[in-house]
Amino acid sequence: MSYTADFISELTRAANEVDKLSADEYRRLVQRAVRMVREMRLETGTRPSCGNHVAMEDLEIAALMAEAAAKNDEVEGVLLNLAGMIRALKIMVDGKIEVRKCD
Secondary structure, X not given: OOHHHHHHHHHHXXXXXXXXXXXXXXXXXXXXXXXXXXXXXXXXXXXOOOOOOOOHHHHHHHHHHHHHHOOHHHHHHHHHHHHHHHHHHHHHHHHOOOOOOOO
């Protein structure tokens, strides 16, 4: 399995076991995921503001709010959202899908 697939699994597993996750572990996962999404977006040429894409700043704010509120369902949602974004970007990178850039 590739690093990306392993990381998607790690995010999903953490979301399913969010009650066992420390604040530091959560923060590190979010930081790694946000960095990976940014790098993959650069590689594919996608922009966060295109169509229905969630802006990374909004996702980072949601992550911080979920951490501050310590609500497991919000933490789970942030982790699953990041895993989904990485999965979609991996498909685009692997398939060399041409992405239409927004103007």
